Amino acid sequence: MKKEFKLSDIPKRNPYQVPDGYFDRLPMRVMERTASRGQEQAWLPNLWRPLRLAVAPLLLMLLFVGVYFYSMPTQPEEQIVNLAAVSDTAIVDYLSTYATLETTDFAELNTLREQELPAEVLNVSATAAEEELEYYNLHDIDY
């Protein structure tokens, strides 16, 4: 049979002890630690100053490298891809508006079909074209 047990039956007492003079020494030990903590706190700012001087050039160098790579030109492959996406008509329009055709450009015309490159695109009269052809000695040009 279990015994009926009440907490109030047990005498209330602190069963633990501390070493002799513990509470006389404790304040001094705490004060020593607060003093050393103060020294630690003073030591940290002293360390921070040279550390900051060392870190600043490193950060500047990293910034320079970052800016250098950021400002590098884009890859040529991308340009090729972009040009391929432009329609022939748009290229012809652009060239007829902004480009000055050189004699060497005519060489490429042989490879183009007639319907792709109407005569007016060249923006020159037949006479002017002939004069231009006469001016250059085509045999001297190495294609």
Added chain:
Amino acid sequence: MKEKNSKYCYSQHLPCSRHTLEDKELLEKFAQPESRNMAFNQLVRKYQEKIYWHIRKMVIDHDDADDLTQDVFLKVWKNLDNFRQDSQLYTWVYRIATNECLSFLSSKKRKFFLPLNDVTAELMEKVESSPELAGDEVQQKLQKAILRLPDKQRLVFNMKYFDEMKYEEMSDILGTSVGALKASYHIAVKKIEEFLKED
């Protein structure tokens, strides 16, 4: 030779020391650089026993309690300038001590990977091997029964049963309602009586 806990007064909740400076006066002196160290020394002397025993009953081991008590007062030193005085200094220090205890026990549980049981078993071993409890079977049983409570319930039990603290003060320290504390203490007492019957 061990020092008896004669200075520790169970029958009163105020610190039982011979020091006379009031908290308000202590804080004023602490705020002045020239009397800062003196005021803090007085503060440690005033509260050290209450704080130590509060911690010791939770961690059992003297060395652990010693380390934690010093850590508590270091935190007090560091943060006393920021103490807003919307609670009593005594309550504030007690709260720091309580948090340190709970953090210490949690970190111990994390180290063991298997929470609760291994830490409780370790604390029980300390109670069994404690020379102060040798030969006092009833006290040893009581201490082991208390250790079987969850940490926060153990805190509540210790503060009410041993320190005879008012529920309102406990509420300030633990941030729990008076009603919840009363219920928690009542349940703790019932559990302890059950544990004692089992043995």
